[in-house]
Amino acid sequence: AQKITQTQPGMFVQEKEAVTLDCTYDTSDPSYGLFWYKQPSSGEMIFLIYQGSYDQQNATEGRYSLNFQKARKSANLVISASQLGDSAMYFCAMREGLQGAQKLVFGQGTRLTINP
Amino acid sequence: ETGVTQTPRHLVMGMTNKKSLKCEQHLGHNAMYWYKQSAKKPLELMFVYNFKEQTENNSVPSRFSPECPNSSHLFLHLHTLQPEDSALYLCASSQVSTSGVTDTQYFGPGTRLTVL
Numbered sequence: 001a002q003k004i005t006q007t008q009p010g011m012f013v014q015e016k017e018a019v020t021l022d023c024t025y026d027t028s029d030p031s032y033g034l035f036w037y038k039q040p041s042s043g044e045m046i047f048l049i050y051q052g053s054y055d056q057q058n059a060t061e062g063r064y065s066l067n068f069q070k071a072r073k074s075a076n077l078v079i080s081a082s083q084l085g086d087s088a089m090y091f092c093a094m095r096e097g098l099q100g101a102q103k104l105v106f107g108q109g110t111r112l113t114i115n116p
Numbered sequence: 117e118t119g120v121t122q123t124p125r126h127l128v129m130g131m132t133n134k135k136s137l138k139c140e141q142h143l144g145h146n147a148m149y150w151y152k153q154s155a156k157k158p159l160e161l162m163f164v165y166n167f168k169e170q171t172e173n174n175s176v177p178s179r180f181s182p183e184c185p186n187s188s189h190l191f192l193h194l195h196t197l198q199p200e201d202s203a204l205y206l207c208a209s210s211q212v213s214t215s216g217v218t219d220t221q222y223f224g225p226g227t228r229l230t231v232l
Binding site for chain 2: 004035037042043044045046047050091093095102103104105106107108109
């Protein structure tokens with residue numbers, strides 16, 4: 001069974017608009033972490049934001065926020081006031097458990113294109 | 117140098133060649149990872165090293181041989197590869213605390229490998 005699902009292969013948004021990238025996950029482990037990474041065409045995976053399963057509040061990092069709905073097992077990324085430089089692939093990832101060097105399971109990604 | 121660096125950035129090799137990919141992290145982390153990113157597939161974990169010990173081998177064929185001589189360096193030795201091994205190979209590192217809790221993984225820019 002797929003553990004991370006990103007249902008939007010591609011999204012097109014006008015510059016300065018807000019955008020929401022969807023991510024749903026599946027786990028039976030009560031301790032887990034959710035991550036969003038950005039991958040520009042250069043290839044590097046850039047860490048954006050993290051949400052722990054026990055965190056009471058939604059994570060925020062500058063223009064990025066994570067809409068964490070635990071009961072629905074969703075962890076959507078919201079980018080406010082989008083910029084041309086936000087055009088990239090975006091990956092949602094999950095780490096099950098909090099101990100030791102843990103592997104990340106990634107979704108298929110969403111290609112975001114910001115139009116001027 | 118800062119963050120995680122990988123060399124070479126691009127590599128073209130024949131199926132009978134032997135080559136090595138190098139990863140170096142300058143973050144003081146103690147865990148390192150190899151991931152493979154093929155076209156149209158999610159990022160896949162290959163190997164995990166925690167305190168220089170291999171803790172995970174995700175059913176990777178023996179033609180890929182990892183080496184972690186110290187906590188800052190990670191190699192991926194390649195021999196008799198197949199054309200389907202062509203992909204972007206990403207290295208990452210993270211910090212695992214003395215209590216065993218692991219932190220965010222930070223990625224290098226990747227090596228784009230083409231096997232002819």
